[in-house]
Amino acid sequence: MKTTDEVIDFVLYGGQRHLPHLTIDCAILGYHDQQLKILLVKLHGSDGWGLPGGFIRKDERFGDAANRILAERTGITDLFLQQFYTFGDSPYRHREQRAEDLQQLVGDWITIREDNWLLGRQISIGYYALVDYERVIVQTDLIVEDYGWWDIAALPELLYDHNDMVDKALETIRLQLYHQPIGASLLPDQFTLPEIHVLYETLLGKTLDRRNFPRKLFALGLLNKLDEQRSIGPHRSPNLYEFNRTNYQKALEEGIVLVM
Amino acid sequence: MKTTDEVIDFVLYGGQRHLPHLTIDCAILGYHDQQLKILLVKLHGSDGWGLPGGFIRKDERFGDAANRILAERTGITDLFLQQFYTFGDSPYRHREQRAEDLQQLVGDWITIREDNWLLGRQISIGYYALVDYERVIVQTDLIVEDYGWWDIAALPELLYDHNDMVDKALETIRLQLYHQPIGASLLPDQFTLPEIHVLYETLLGKTLDRRNFPRKLFALGLLNKLDEQRSIGPHRSPNLYEFNRTNYQKALEEGIVLVM
DNA sequence: CCAAAAGTGTTGGAATTACACCCATGG
DNA sequence: CCATGGGTGTAATTCCAACACTTTTGG
Known part of the structure; x- marks a missing residue:
């Protein structure tokens, strides 16, 4: 999202176009310098790193949504992409922790109401993607403040339950490696x-x-x-x-x- | 659900207690007569068979919800239960096909409104359960009209995309069998x-x-x-x-x- | 010429497959 | 006693893991 108007519109009315409370988060893995790396983003109004993600449009297939989110972030399409697990149990996935983040994101322009569609328990469908590190060009915008590749062996503490998501993604990939060439x-x-x-x-x-x-x-x-x-x-x-x-x-x- | 009042209350106000649009469906597998069987249910107001499922309470963990749904249906607790995939892409998962089903379920008691919380795209988290066939005692009620064990090798055409769900469950189980004893x-x-x-x-x-x-x-x-x-x-x-x-x-x- | 990394074959042992005959049981 | 299904051991083969020396390259 490029303009403040777009962001405000999304926060206020995005619920009309998207499935509420359901997001897709992507563990985007690349490989460089003999290290397995993961792409993390930092959102405006939040001081931690997390997995890139996004909402699903009302008539959009999950796979299409995941591809769109990936393309928006990395600029590449047509990559290996696979659903691995759906998360929704962590106590972090509830209202209180996120109302503040949201208010910070929009700043003083508007006031977030109690019944805002972005509040409440958030479910996240996890997808992992394997990408050619070289081809990724990340875009920042009004939502994504910063991004970076992190060595998977030395991750910081991530937002919400994203560390669990990374662990589960890796576990799935390892199992898969024995049954599919990836x-x-x-x-x-x-x-x-x-x-x-x-x-x-x-x-x-x-x-x-x-x-x-x-x-x-x-x-x-x-x-x-x-x-x-x-x-x-x-x-x-x-x-x-x-x-x-x-x-x-x-x-x-x-x-x-x-x-x- | 045992009484008509309960059903009507659920249809009208269940959205206040449950996550909307998100269900858990269970592939409950048992083994009998040297055949792999799956437990299917038939709902009132619907003339096809499908997987038993249910909604998730707002503060309920997925695993707890799956266990509760299982216990409600089969009467047994503490079984092998595992999430395998989340479904939401099938064209069957949209409004039009289900408004009629819903109206049939509640009969003439109430009229289903356009904005009823049960309408709209339905996402389903698939869990599979492995149970001892002998211990299962299924309950029918005002929602579940009938139930039965079906040979997995001779399934009928199921409601919505439940055939896909069964296929995916089996695929997951087969892979798992090589890495865990089940x-x-x-x-x-x-x-x-x-x-x-x-x-x-x-x-x-x-x-x-x-x-x-x-x-x-x-x-x-x-x-x-x-x-x-x-x-x-x-x-x-x-x-x-x-x-x-x-x-x-x-x-x-x-x-x-x-x-x- | 030297340091560093790439390339390559063989062997012993372990694991896996394939296979057929005898035994127990109840009617 | 017979039909049916259960139980068991071994030999041949395949597969896998372990291992070290030679080659290439640029500086």
Whole structure:
């Protein structure tokens, strides 16, 4: 939202266009510098960091809403996106804690009434997205004051129950990794074996044998070796690979069994 | 709900006590006659079958609500219960299709207004429950006209998008079966090897070797052999087993890796 | 020429599959 | 005694984990 009028309109009348009390929050994961990162935002009128999120329009499908929210924040579309859990139990999700935040957001322009559609218990459907870190360009506006990528291993205390949401997202991703290949969304089109190797180690939180690891991906036909190397300074140049789109898609749909 | 007054009060004023537009629907699975069964209900004023469900009270945790709904329907508490997905996209989940149902439910007593809290897009959080078929005693009332156990392999066309919900529940259970033992909730306290064997085959939809299958459960220490047999007519009496509660609980919490 | 990282094959052991015969029971 | 289903062990194979040396590169 770009203008104050837009914000005020949203706060006062957004309830006519959106499902009340129901939001989508996104755990947007990227990968950079051999670290798994998550995109956090800081809202105006709030002094903590949280997951980017938004409301669902009355006739909008959840997946479309999640994609829209993602596109609004990151500028990229068409990414790996998946619902993982719905949250609504935390005591933070109730009226009192948020009336003040809301008043701060709109400042002195208007007074938030008791029955404002944004107050009351908030339910949030969690989606996680895996994105290519390089392609993300975050927009700030009158709602989002600041944003940043945070190392997932060193998160601060987040707003509401967003730490729980991140934990649950990671747990889901780890389980999923054994049944679906999901590396393609986090990596650029071309990557080296050490890169994808460290990615999997980071996601699973354990070390994987350097020689055995790629064998399993090759056995599933997921990788194509390219006739190109990446130059990485005074060391041997690692070969570049890409995902085999056909087999990758098939694996996504039919599932795989990876033991690592 | 037992009285007409209660029903009318709920339809007119339930919105003051419940989260609007948000329901919990439960896929309640049981196991009987070597078939996986699901508990379906038929509501007054509706001529199709669907999953049992209910609304969430304003200050009620989701899990508590799901447990309450389950207890109201099946009479049992303390069962394996887990959220699996949130649904809200189906075109069936909109106003037009349901205003008539609602009017039929309350009959001529009152007229449903356009802005009734029960109308509008309905979101449903799906929970699945695994129950011991024998212990379930279903209650009918003024809302639930009829109920029944249906073989999961031969479901009729259900209300709204409930077929999708069942599919998603089963998919989740199958995945979970590889990482957590969930047989205990579906079986009576004591059971035979052939019983749990067929259960797993039914859940996974594939045949499992009769000799290798129990070996894997024994290897995990999940089963205790009892000094008792079940008499099954003119055949050799199969031995009875029970789950080893300690190891079962540990496996639930820490996860296992089953390859079958 | 050196330091640092990439690449690559083999082997021993563990795990998994496949498979068939005997036993117990009640009618 | 017979029909039916339950119980059990082993051998062959496959799969997996462990491991170290050589190559490439830029400075």
